[in-house]
Amino acid sequence: WNRELFEKYLMGYTLRDPRYRYIEWRDTRNPNSEPIYQELYDHLSDPHETVNIARSQPKEVVRLSGELQHLLEN
Numbered sequence: 001w002n003r004e005l006f007e008k009y010l011m012g013y014t015l016r017d018p019r020y021r022y023i024e025w026r027d028t029r030n031p032n033s034e035p036i037y038q039e040l041y042d043h044l045s046d047p048h049e050t051v052n053i054a055r056s057q058p059k060e061v062v063r064l065s066g067e068l069q070h071l072l073e074n
Helices: 058-073
Strands: 010-016 018-029 037-042
Touching: 010 058, 018 058, 037 058
Parallel strands: none
Antiparallel strands: 010 018, 018 037
């Protein structure tokens, strides 16, 4: 990567459990909107986080997104 990246209105939030790492990217101007992008990595099969499995594991995304939202609200 040979150039700088700057994003003023994008914030990433992450949650890790024993198996997965979940990341969601949100627009800080509208924090109650749906995430702009979601990432999910399985540390048992992909410890270096090279394959985003969010689309193939929707149940885990819903579960972890709910947990993250609960933590952010409290």
